[in-house]
Amino acid sequence: MATVSETTTAPKRRWGATVAGVVILAVMLFPLYWMINTALQPESGLLEVSPVPHSLDLSGFTSALSEQGGHLLTSLAVALGAVVICLAVAAPAAYGLAQFRLPGTKSIVFGTLITQMVPGIVIANALYSAYVDLGLVNSYFGLMLADASLGIPFAIVLMRSFMVAIPKEVIEAAEVDGASKIRTFVQVVLPMSRNSLITAGLFAFLYAWSDFMFALTLNTTDDVKPVTLGIYQYIGAHVGDWGSVMAASVLSAIPAAVLLVLAQKYIAAGITGGSVK
Amino acid sequence: MSTTTASAPAVEPAAVAKTPRPQRARRRRRLSQWGFIAPAVVFMLLFFGYPLVRNVVMSFQDFSPSTFFDGKSPFNGTDNWSKVFEDDLFGKALWHTIVFTIGSLIGQFGIGLALAVFFTKKFPLNGFLRSLILLPWLVPMVVSGIVWRRILDQDTGVLNSFFDTLGLGGGHTPWLTSPSMALFSVIMVNIWIGIPFNMVILYGGLQEIPKELYEAASLDGASAWRTFRSITLPLLKPVITVVLVLGFMSTVKILDLILALTDGGPADSTQTLGTLTYQNSFVQLDFGAGAVVGNVLILISAVFAVFYLRANRSEGK
Numbered sequence: 001m002a003t004v005s006e007t008t009t010a011p012k013r014r015w016g017a018t019v020a021g022v023v024i025l026a027v028m029l030f031p032l033y034w035m036i037n038t039a040l041q042p043e044s045g046l047l048e049v050s051p052v053p054h055s056l057d058l059s060g061f062t063s064a065l066s067e068q069g070g071h072l073l074t075s076l077a078v079a080l081g082a083v084v085i086c087l088a089v090a091a092p093a094a095y096g097l098a099q100f101r102l103p104g105t106k107s108i109v110f111g112t113l114i115t116q117m118v119p120g121i122v123i124a125n126a127l128y129s130a131y132v133d134l135g136l137v138n139s140y141f142g143l144m145l146a147d148a149s150l151g152i153p154f155a156i157v158l159m160r161s162f163m164v165a166i167p168k169e170v171i172e173a174a175e176v177d178g179a180s181k182i183r184t185f186v187q188v189v190l191p192m193s194r195n196s197l198i199t200a201g202l203f204a205f206l207y208a209w210s211d212f213m214f215a216l217t218l219n220t221t222d223d224v225k226p227v228t229l230g231i232y233q234y235i236g237a238h239v240g241d242w243g244s245v246m247a248a249s250v251l252s253a254i255p256a257a258v259l260l261v262l263a264q265k266y267i268a269a270g271i272t273g274g275s276v277k
Numbered sequence: 278m279s280t281t282t283a284s285a286p287a288v289e290p291a292a293v294a295k296t297p298r299p300q301r302a303r304r305r306r307r308l309s310q311w312g313f314i315a316p317a318v319v320f321m322l323l324f325f326g327y328p329l330v331r332n333v334v335m336s337f338q339d340f341s342p343s344t345f346f347d348g349k350s351p352f353n354g355t356d357n358w359s360k361v362f363e364d365d366l367f368g369k370a371l372w373h374t375i376v377f378t379i380g381s382l383i384g385q386f387g388i389g390l391a392l393a394v395f396f397t398k399k400f401p402l403n404g405f406l407r408s409l410i411l412l413p414w415l416v417p418m419v420v421s422g423i424v425w426r427r428i429l430d431q432d433t434g435v436l437n438s439f440f441d442t443l444g445l446g447g448g449h450t451p452w453l454t455s456p457s458m459a460l461f462s463v464i465m466v467n468i469w470i471g472i473p474f475n476m477v478i479l480y481g482g483l484q485e486i487p488k489e490l491y492e493a494a495s496l497d498g499a500s501a502w503r504t505f506r507s508i509t510l511p512l513l514k515p516v517i518t519v520v521l522v523l524g525f526m527s528t529v530k531i532l533d534l535i536l537a538l539t540d541g542g543p544a545d546s547t548q549t550l551g552t553l554t555y556q557n558s559f560v561q562l563d564f565g566a567g568a569v570v571g572n573v574l575i576l577i578s579a580v581f582a583v584f585y586l587r588a589n590r591s592e593g594k
Contacts, residue, residue, distance in 0.1 A: 014399070014400045015400070017395075017400035018401050018402050018403075018406075020395070021396075021400065021402065021403065021406040022402075022406065024392065024410075025406050025410060028410050028469070028473075029409065029412060029413070031421070031425060031428060031469070032416070032424070034424065034427070034428055034435060038427060051435075089316050089317050089320050090317060092316065092317070093317030093318070096311075097314060100310040100313070108314065110586075111321065113586065114325075114582055115325040117578050117581070117582045117585070118325050118329065119529070119530035119578060120530060120532070121530060121532055121554045121555055121574070122329070122574060122575055123325065124559075125332060125335070125554060125558050125564060126327065126328035126331035126332050128558070128559075129335075129564065130327070132345070145324075149320070149324035152324075153325075156317060181309050206415060210416075210417035210418060210419075212417065212418065212532075212533040213533060216536075216555075217555070217558075228417050228419045228420065228533075231419065231420060232536070232537060235423055245427075246424070246427065249420045249424055252417060252420050253415075253417070256412065256417075260411060260412060260415055264408045267408075267415075268411075271474060271477045271478065272478055272481040
């Protein structure tokens with residue numbers, strides 16, 4: 001949009017790049033197009049899929065909704081729960097690690113970086129037997145906790161890098177006015193760090209929503225089945241019915257698409273900020 | 278939390294009124310400061326520290342399906358270790374992990390960098406196209422795997438019918454069903470998944486390079502390739518290191534994608550250390566053997582963690 005004013009010099013070449021960009025995008029997004037296309041051709045199970053849907057056949061979506069709708073709600077509940085846990089644990093820690101001069105905080109930050117490197121399957125391996133002992137297998141709360149662990153180190157690193165920039169004077173001023181530590185945190189620090197909270201929450205949601213491994217390993221019954229696990233088991237049982245499988249896939253991808261539209265700038269900030277800094 | 282809020286006003290006036298005890302006040306201050314950090318530390322100890330220790334212990338224990346009924350998992354020395362290492366499958370899985378990781382990284386990084394450079398050009402709709410390219414990265418990985426499984430289907434998948442239409446032959450390539458092709462196909466899909474992440478971070482890095490350097494280079498008459506080699510690459514190096522190490526960390530442990538595409542098959546040709554850990558523990562219910570493979574995975578990750586931290590440190594300077 002900003003480029004419009006500058007197009008006078010070599011407009012042809014610029015639009016040439018746009019065409020190239022569209023081609024690149026088309027290649028990159030083709031699998032997603034194919035997902036939607038296949039979802040609209042439910043009878044195509046064992047045949048080749050035609051390049052464009054002949055007619056809008058929504059039966060794949062209705063059967064996906066009836067069979068996976070509950071799992072979509074489970075995913076939503078688990079992901080939202082994980083976001084709440086993640087922010088409740090990570091935000092105060094990020095603030096403390098950014099602003100307090102305490103012995104050992106450096107090694108905690110170091111430890112936080114390290115935890116991002118522990119392979120998830122290794123965690124699941126040990127967590128399973130602990131979960132059996134604690135009665136957390138097949139429970140919403142257990143899965144929320146495990147999924148929150150996917151976002152917590154990232155959220156701490158990300159929010160801390162924002163909170164370091166809050167001037168000490170602002171916090172001291174609040175404390176001079178007689179506000180307690182917690183009040184200062186809730187009424188001064190959190191509003192100032194709003195953007196980083198949104199970014200961290202967004203990623204915590206995406207991690208939990210996309211989680212497949214904990215859903216697969218920490219559940220032995222069908223009580224708590226997020227949509228990622230639902231779709232995975234669906235292809236095992238309905239190999240022929242690709243229309244419904246793809247319709248379920250489309251439904252599971254909707255949160256990602258919505259988030260991308262609503263929160264573009266936060267997503268880019270999250271991908272770069274949380275990893276490079 | 279509410280207890281702290283309630284007690285704080287009650288305590289402070291008393292402390293001010295009586296003889297000042299800076300020592301105690303400071304200790305109290307410290308304690309309340311630790312209150313902010315402690316929950317996260319406890320959480321991370323439970324969800325990262327404990328599993329690390331537990332996996333080492335488990336690798337010396339005998340787990341069998343009956344363990345889940347009688348709760349008995351006696352120590353068995355190094356039995357699990359020798360069992361895992363003597364099985365050919367471990368060597369295969371290790372080799373597949375190496376090929377999968379290196380192949381994925383080269384593809385993701387190469388294409389990601391090319392796209393990042395492409396998008397530094399100014400052209401209409403640049404920002405819009407750039408943000409849409411993120412979509413594949415945001416879709417759950419297991420879902421991407423399932424979509425690609427449909428695309429790569431030998432008889433009815435669109436990729437083969439596309440090659441057929443072009444007359445390129447090979448219209449019946451068994452992408453996922455032949456042991457010699459499957460690992461290649463899985464790598465290809467993982468490259469597709471990783472491109473947006475590489476592109477976004479590298480694009481950010483490219484934006485940080487001062488424009489004046491490029492102007493100076495073009496005044497000197499440097500070729501595009503020369504400019505790229507002498508300006509872009511050296512200045513991008515810290516970002517490149519971080520991208521590669523983060524890419525490594527997320528690739529080496531991938532489970533979702535491989536399970537969705539091939540379930541480790543055919544004939545174990547896409548079995549990696551990640552899927553082998555899963556197979557041992559959650560399919561065979563031999564958590565001891567799973568822990569052994571998991572420990573090897575941790576060890577590999579730890580070596581790269583050192584690289585990451587060194588990269589991070591030089592970044593901070």
